[in-house]
Amino acid sequence: MTTLTHDPARTAPDARPARKGPRFGGPIWLVWRQHRAAFWTLLALTLLTTLAMIYLRGQLTDHLATSPQKSLPPDIEKYTGRLFSAGSHLGYAPILAGVLIGAPLIAGDLESGTAKLVTSQSVSRLRWLTTKLAMPAALIALSTTALGAVFTWWWNPVRSRADNLEWTSSAFFDVTGVLPAAHALLTFTVGAAIGMLLRRTLVSMVVTLGTVVAIGFIWDRFRLNLGHVLSVTTHEGVGPDARQPELPAGAVQQGQGTYFLTDSGARLDWTTCLDKMENTARTSCLESKHVIGYAADYLPASQMQPMQWLGAVIMLTATAAIVTFILVWGRKRLL
Incomplete structure (x- = not known):
């Protein structure tokens, strides 16, 4: 009779319980472990800032409820001042993304030798660089988009009612819509590229700070050129009773x-005939120059989103070019 032997190793089920949920390994796990403190800090700051803006918006709407629909309370500056201050502080997010996350990202691994260790294993340089860039970029985009959306929600109740909250101000134009994410991703990749080239963390952070500030200065100087300036004119003379040009609601005067x-x-600036002190004398002087009325240039509020999208496209195009440079350079000359 043949005896069948029982092999416990073949029939016994695996004693280890199956792990539920997503499992990260390889470069993804390594990047998370390396930068988890920065990632958790970013997420925590985003959550706390979001909760603070939600609370302040509640205060604003409660205060607005005490006044008629089309008028603002006399002390509304207290609340709009908070809004403007918050928008100004959110404008520092691209600097932080570039200096604190982008610059040390690759430079730290090159300086410590981690990059050489990782790429000497089964992980290719291209895969390692892609993972290093993709994880922080995704978190930065998520955080800045969320903050921009909540800030826009806070701003909406007064954006067309308060004269001191011009949409062309960087405190509103740069931190709403698609621009926060696009700007932060640009500065993040700039910092990563500088870190890869300089290979020293502290030096890379300093150089990135100067570069990001320069980018911000150039952007602030030329961003309004993304819009199409319109004009409004009058042809009723320039005497004391002449009508001045009226801008559409929400429009911001330019020039x-x-x-x-x-x-x-033709246009003459406001200093024309200014040496004529009396109104009648100045009016006569202007009439002698064939002045028939006034003209004013403005940007309508309807152009805000198209201008933001155009600016975001420019920034994201530059970001894509920098990412391509990092991957091509890093694949061949990283170590």
Whole structure:
């Protein structure tokens, strides 16, 4: 008779319980372990800032409820001041993304030798670089988008009612819509590229700070050029009772203010005939120059989102170019 032997090793079920949920391994696990303190700090700051803005918006709407629908309370500046201050502080997010996350990202691994250790294993340089860039970029995009959306929600009740909250201000234009994420991703990749080239963490952070500040200065100087300036004119003379140009609701005046308009369509600035102190004398002087009315340039509020999208496209295009440079350079000359 043949005896069948029982092999426990073949039939016994695995004593280890199956692990539930997502399992990270390889470069993803390594990048998370390396930068988990920065990642958790970013997420915590995003959550706390979001809760603070939700609370302040509640205070604003409660205060607005005490006044008629089309008027603002006399002390509304207290609440709009908080809004403007919050928007100004949110504008520092791209600097923090570039200096504190981007610059040390690759430079730290090159300086400590971690990059050489990782890429000497089964992980290719391209895979390692892609993972190093993708994880922080995803968290930065998520955080800045969430903050921008909540800030916009806070701003909405007064954006078309308060004269001191111009949408062209960087405290509103740069931290709403798609711009916060696009700007932060640009500065993050700039910092990562500088860190890869300089290979020293502290030096990379300092150089990135200067570079990001320069980018912010250039952006602040030229961002309004993304819009199409419109004009409004009058042709009723320039005497004391003449009507001044009226801008549409929410529009922001551009240029040097109101110009004098001549019958040929030319413009004269406000200093024209200023040496004539009396109103009648100045009016006569302006009429002798064939001035027939006023002209004013403005950007309508309807152009805000198209301008933001155009700016975001420019920033994301630059970001894609920098990422391509990092991957190509790093794949061949990283170590």
